[in-house]
Amino acid sequence: MVPLHRSHLRWRVGAHPLVLIRVDDYPRWDRPLEEFLAFDALLAKYDIPYALGVTPFLGIEPRKGFLEPEEVHVLQRLSARSVTIAQHGFTHRPHKWHGRYSVELPAYSQSEVTEWIGRADVFWNQWNLPRPEIMIPPFDGITPESLVAISNRYPIVTGGPASLTTLGPVAPGVRLLHSLYLPSYYAHMYAPSLFALLGERLWKEATGPFVVLTLHWAWEARDRYARVEPLLAALAGRVDPWDRVLGRVERRAVH
Numbered sequence: 001m002v003p004l005h006r007s008h009l010r011w012r013v014g015a016h017p018l019v020l021i022r023v024d025d026y027p028r029w030d031r032p033l034e035e036f037l038a039f040d041a042l043l044a045k046y047d048i049p050y051a052l053g054v055t056p057f058l059g060i061e062p063r064k065g066f067l068e069p070e071e072v073h074v075l076q077r078l079s080a081r082s083v084t085i086a087q088h089g090f091t092h093r094p095h096k097w098h099g100r101y102s103v104e105l106p107a108y109s110q111s112e113v114t115e116w117i118g119r120a121d122v123f124w125n126q127w128n129l130p131r132p133e134i135m136i137p138p139f140d141g142i143t144p145e146s147l148v149a150i151s152n153r154y155p156i157v158t159g160g161p162a163s164l165t166t167l168g169p170v171a172p173g174v175r176l177l178h179s180l181y182l183p184s185y186y187a188h189m190y191a192p193s194l195f196a197l198l199g200e201r202l203w204k205e206a207t208g209p210f211v212v213l214t215l216h217w218a219w220e221a222r223d224r225y226a227r228v229e230p231l232l233a234a235l236a237g238r239v240d241p242w243d244r245v246l247g248r249v250e251r252r253a254v255h
């Protein structure tokens, strides 16, 4: 079922690749909200639009499966400032897949995924937040089976190094079922030692129409963002908003 680098299935956006930023893990189970706010302030300082992966029923201990009111208020403020709210699974609790990988989504049956989606959409509506159009599978764990129900609801699905195994080696910009697939592979994820070298290279060395750079704010909080800030400065004002991709996906869906 997985098309492998078939160029005719790829999205064409013109000569210049779109560079998009994905930020995982809001909120984080082990770090205070203030640290996230400091990270967001840096992205705002350098005028970098981003998609924030929100886990609406975060259940990793000590979290009990819901967001605190202050965490929701922050989301409302971010949304008003045009930060793209994406969904990062449902609980983010790890389940083993083939004994090797941690996953969330592939642990559910299709009807369970559909139930979770319904519960999540009640949550977004209840708090007057936009319903996310991007699913960021926790641990980058997505399989062809778990993609079915997800793809019926989210026009964009992301992946990463782990999904090379759980789903297959699919290039960014390939259409999978009803979704556009936008994974982040090395060096666009898990390459903090290369932060100082990225910047311009994200555009120059792109091999396809999309580059999705993924940042884990909680990892960068450990040095108070000293490692990531030069990269953000190099990207200042040049990153594309996710709306540019979402607008194209929706237009295509209409035709």
Ligand SMILES: [Zn+2]
Pocket: 024, 025, 088, 092, 138, 139
């Ligand atoms: Zn995560």
